[in-house]
Amino acid sequence: MKKIFLCTILCAITSLSRADEGMWMLNRIDEKTAAAMKSLGLQLTPDQLYSTEHASLKDCVVDFGDFCSGVVVSQDGLVFTNHHCGYGAIQSLSTPEDDILTNGFVAYKRKMERPVDGLFVKFLQRTEECTERIMQALDEVYKAHPDESKAELSKQYTDSIMGAVEKELQEANPGLECLVKRYYSSNAFYASFYKIYRDIRLVFTATETLGKFGGDTDNWMWPRQTCDFSVFRIYADKKGEPADYSPKNVPLRCKNYARIAMDGYQNGDFCMTVGYPGSTSRYLSSWGIDERVNAINVSTIQVRGKKQEVWKRFMDADRAVGIKYASKWASSSNYWKNSIGMNKAIADLEVIKQKQQLEDKVRQWYGSRADLSERFGEMFQKLEEAYGKRRDDVFAAGFFRETFMRGIEIYRVANMINSMPQDADSTEAAQVRSRMESFFKDYDAKLDEATMIALLRNYRKQVPDKNYLPECYNTIDSLYGGDEAAYAHDVFARTICLDPSAVDKVLADSTLRDTDLGLLYADGIPTKFQEISGSCRDASTIIDYNEHLLTQALLEMDQENPHYSDANFTMRLSYGYIQDYTAGGTHYQYYTNAQSLLDKAAKQGEIEDYKLEDDIISLLQKGDWGRYADKTTGDMHLCFLSNNDITGGNSGSPMFNGKGELLGLAFDGNWEAMSGDISFDSNLQRCIGVDVRFVLFVIDKWGKAKKLIKELKP
Numbered sequence: 082m083k084k085i086f087l088c089t090i091l092c093a094i095t096s097l098s099r100a101d102e103g104m105w106m107l108n109r110i111d112e113k114t115a116a117a118m119k120s121l122g123l124q125l126t127p128d129q130l131y132s133t134e135h136a137s138l139k140d141c142v143v144d145f146g147d148f149c150s151g152v153v154v155s156q157d158g159l160v161f162t163n164h165h166c167g168y169g170a171i172q173s174l175s176t177p178e179d180d181i182l183t184n185g186f187v188a189y190k191r192k193m194e195r196p197v198d199g200l201f202v203k204f205l206q207r208t209e210e211c212t213e214r215i216m217q218a219l220d221e222v223y224k225a226h227p228d229e230s231k232a233e234l235s236k237q238y239t240d241s242i243m244g245a246v247e248k249e250l251q252e253a254n255p256g257l258e259c260l261v262k263r264y265y266s267s268n269a270f271y272a273s274f275y276k277i278y279r280d281i282r283l284v285f286t287a288t289e290t291l292g293k294f295g296g297d298t299d300n301w302m303w304p305r306q307t308c309d310f311s312v313f314r315i316y317a318d319k320k321g322e323p324a325d326y327s328p329k330n331v332p333l334r335c336k337n338y339a340r341i342a343m344d345g346y347q348n349g350d351f352c353m354t355v356g357y358p359g360s361t362s363r364y365l366s367s368w369g370i371d372e373r374v375n376a377i378n379v380s381t382i383q384v385r386g387k388k389q390e391v392w393k394r395f396m397d398a399d400r401a402v403g404i405k406y407a408s409k410w411a412s413s414s415n416y417w418k419n420s421i422g423m424n425k426a427i428a429d430l431e432v433i434k435q436k437q438q439l440e441d442k443v444r445q446w447y448g449s450r451a452d453l454s455e456r457f458g459e460m461f462q463k464l465e466e467a468y469g470k471r472r473d474d475v476f477a478a479g480f481f482r483e484t485f486m487r488g489i490e491i492y493r494v495a496n497m498i499n500s501m502p503q504d505a506d507s508t509e510a511a512q513v514r515s516r517m518e519s520f521f522k523d524y525d526a527k528l529d530e531a532t533m534i535a536l537l538r539n540y541r542k543q544v545p546d547k548n549y550l551p552e553c554y555n556t557i558d559s560l561y562g563g564d565e566a567a568y569a570h571d572v573f574a575r576t577i578c579l580d581p582s583a584v585d586k587v588l589a590d591s592t593l594r595d596t597d598l599g600l601l602y603a604d605g606i607p608t609k610f611q612e613i614s615g616s617c618r619d620a621s622t623i624i625d626y627n628e629h630l631l632t633q634a635l636l637e638m639d640q641e642n643p644h645y646s647d648a649n650f651t652m653r654l655s656y657g658y659i660q661d662y663t664a665g666g667t668h669y670q671y672y673t674n675a676q677s678l679l680d681k682a683a684k685q686g687e688i689e690d691y692k693l694e695d696d697i698i699s700l701l702q703k704g705d706w707g708r709y710a711d712k713t714t715g716d717m718h719l720c721f722l723s724n725n726d727i728t729g730g731n732s733g734s735p736m737f738n739g740k741g742e743l744l745g746l747a748f749d750g751n752w753e754a755m756s757g758d759i760s761f762d763s764n765l766q767r768c769i770g771v772d773v774r775f776v777l778f779v780i781d782k783w784g785k786a787k788k789l790i791k792e793l794k795p
């Protein structure tokens with residue numbers, strides 16, 4: 082049975098796909114899929130897309146910092162990614178006196194390129210399947226414990242088996258990072274090998290008004306005019322090998338890099354993205370989707386909304402605070418709005434109803450065969466019961482996490498200290514010192530105190546059950562008469578946790594662990610969260626195993642049709658074509674032009690997110706596009722649409738034409754299809770990209786960086 086099922090998985094992986102849906106592994110493109118891509122306009126062979134024997138397209142796509150994607154565009158290690166992907170690096174290099182976040186930055190010479198502490202890129206070397214090894218090891222576990230639940234055994238042993246395989250492969254491949262990950266809800270497993278470069282330097286960024294044009298107003302919306310790009314360079318030692326930052330390092334000589342597509346595109350032209358999509362849940366049950374909407378997303382929306390209200394007051398009042406919190410704000414608000422859009426789209430498109438109808442088909446399929454009923458017959462009942470049992474706990478956990486772990490920042494400082502041994506010479510103490518130095522560069526205590534007041538009040542209101550309240554509320558009620566503001570003021574007035582010296586103060590006086598209000602506040606947070614998480618552990622074990630079974634059932638029931646694995650931040654390819662769309666009775670063109678940007682900029686007095694500097698407006702008003710003009714329309718295209726399948730993590734992914742030339746960089750999806758992480762709607766879901774010609778226009782005409790332009794190859 083196990084071998085038969087593995088064969089079913091492999092068949093499902095390599096089945097012919099829809100042109101516009103799917104996140105496909107580059108090393109598993111079969112003849113049928115290659116033929117389908119060719120029929121749409123791809124001129125590259127599978128071997129030119131992915132190869133371990135010679136340079137291929139995969140070699141010019143990078144994992145950018147484990148949170149975005151990027152593309153190498155020159156032989157000397159030049160990397161394009163999104164502005165919002167480089168945002169944290171740009172912010173870290175900015176000061177009120179040298180505010181490159183606001184003003185932009187151009188390195189006219191290599192020696193002007195600025196190293197970014199902690200930033201890295203990864204090149205995928207190869208991907209290998211290890212499904213059979215892990216499945217066989219699990220089978221041995223099941224045989225050794227015949228009286229125990231497979232769900233519990235799978236939960237208990239899968240990670241350790243994966244870890245053992247990963248360790249063995251890592252030891253056999255020195256100099257590379259090996260990561261073993263789950264695919265198809267733990268029905269398949271692959272190991273990916275990466276080479277990591279850690280000397281990454283900022284080369285170019287446009288002004289924040291261009292790189293974030295439209296801001297939160299336009300985020301996840303179309304039409305867009307955002308010039309969402311930034312430029313970095315990879316450095317290596319003189320042998321081309323990874324090395325920590327050194328003035329002696331040299332630009333990496335890359336074995337492959339993307340050529341620039343200057344001829345543009347038209348509606349219906351082939352387009353593909355290659356990058357690192359982060360996470361999707363396309364196989365999730367209807368109960369899982371309901372939980373996502375009503376017990377998880379609600380906390381992201383509600384708590385971040387409250388937090389961002391506080392942050393905005395302080396950021397607007399002080400530019401130094403604005404710089405410190407710029408990257409944090411961007412990250413927080415991005416998924417805040419994403420959650421709002423997801424909930425709306427899931428309701429508008431009746432995604433839960435569609436999934437319930439699919440589940441009815443699964444019931445009919447296995448109900449006709451005794452062997453299938455034995456495997457899957459209790460699956461749906463167990464899912465419904467387990468999701469019901471953990472509903473309140475998951476709801477509370479979402480608000481708890483957003484409030485105490487992601488909202489009130491002093492917790493992070495105090496928790497690091499609480500977890501640190503009372504040994505000044507320990508490795509842990511040195512690590513905490515280093516992390517403190519990094520943390521406090523982007524921290525404001527007054528802002529955090531105001532955030533604590535707002536979020537403590539909010540949590541009690543949203544989660545009134547006293548069983549979910551951490552210990553700090555007992556202190557608030559018994560010593561402060563229930564006044565969260567008075568408590569927060571005292572915490573910040575009587576704590577050492579406001580600068581890096583806190584580490585040495587605690588190491589010099591251990592009694593502070595029992596008296597410091599900040600440390601006492603944080604001490605009760607992990608305990609309560611573990612209590613909440615532990616309360617739903619049994620239900621979660623049942624859910625994980627039966628979601629795994631549901632994916633098995635879907636793959637076996639429909640093995641004649643394509644089935645790609647959910648995104649898990651490994652390299653994937655999505656292919657389709659340039660395409661417009663219609664939603665709500667409105668037809669949307671597949672590209673935007675410079676005039677549409679000027680039209681929005683004219684509203685900057687009313688909408689802050691449409692602010693644009695006068696010199697940029699003048700540059701666009703001239704209309705002197707030169708070789709960056711579209712050959713068909715004569716104007717300059719800014720952003721464009723394809724029906725490629727993307728999600729978070731795809732930001733910065735190169736969008737290629739049929740020749741493998743760079744059309745632009747993916748940076749967003751559209752509002753009408755924000756349910757895309759759960760369910761792909763081919764009529765509505767679109768990938769939004771910034772046109773590479775707009776990127777080059779800004780580098781050339783605004784940045785006057787002629788050397789960078791010459792470095793790129795058409």
